[in-house]
Amino acid sequence: MPELDDELMERYQKGDENAFTLLVRRHQQPLINFIARFINDKDSAEDLAQETFIRIFKAANRYKSEGAHFKTWMYHIASNLCKNELRNRGRRDRYRVDNVVNTGSDSDGDTEQVDLIASAPANSDFQPEVALERKELRNAIQKAIAELPEQYRLPLVLRDLQGLSYDEISEVLELRSGTTKSRINRARLMLKEKLKPFI
């Protein structure tokens, strides 16, 4: 409901601190999911999500509800922060993070994997073997996403994990609609190839 976001921003601009808290509550979960999936690092995702909200909070006076849409504005800020974060990380550091989050190993010590599974929807007829397969598939998917070049990964995550429309993604990434569409199709084709052993 974009109208509510605009109203909350307006209220916040007029000094209603509670309006900002409500905005954060509405968007914190999708924002953290987006960042964690995009940069493949759950621990840094919270920090970057907070940084995104701080930027929004600082630029609140410049927010014009008639022009910008809160959601695309938020993803635009977050995308830029993530790109900077990835750029600032050394090659070695990134490799380390990839290993921590993505390896297909099923060691119990890997809390990241456990967390990702824990946030999955509950399954009434639980079968350990099926769960393990599903877990392997999820790890493989996250790894495959992480391996995509940034310019394909970003629109794919916005589309298939955040559920944004093509128009919204074009707004977030400041791309022409045709470019957005072809990048998402290309990203999906690349994923299909990477997931060949599983699907």
Place this chain on the structure above:
Amino acid sequence: MNCLQAEEHFSAHLEDTLDYQTLQGFEEHIAECEACQHEYARFQESVKAVQELPQIEPSPYFMSTLQQRLATEQRQPRGVKEIAVTGWRRLLDTLRRPKWAFSGMVALILAAAGTYFYQEGPLFNRDSHQVSVAPTSQRQQIVPLPEMFPSAQQPRRLVGDNSQLQQRSVRSTPAQPMHQRYMLKQVSYTNVSTSGGL
């Protein structure tokens, strides 16, 4: 339509956004190409698998940590660098106005002279061979002030360091030139904004 062209339309067909003509061409090709049938089926499965990844939830501390960070941001609305820049601009603007230019110059000269004599006392009342250790080491500490200190409180700590250093003395160090001493002492009673350019 060939296989490569068909592949280009996988997403649009999946999301039902193809125009009539392209749709016809796509479905004709798929109907007669086994390879594309297979690849399109895998494409659909893999998109579905990605979309079904679980959502990552925020930790219970997310909101409270954010509120703490926001409170800190509110307490320090402007960086020291920004204050330094605006401080300088304000000073220069004032001096540019002819009415204030003269009195401004006089004030600066008086401040410089005051600094000089203020420092003369403790330094020159000692044994004439003993001079402050300050010249280069302190200068290096003081010059980068605006970048180094995040808040205006910290220069006061530096003043403490200054006086401690000045009490120490070293034999046969040559007396530093006046502008160096001016620079050192200036920090002790001016704010960050003016010490930036000195």
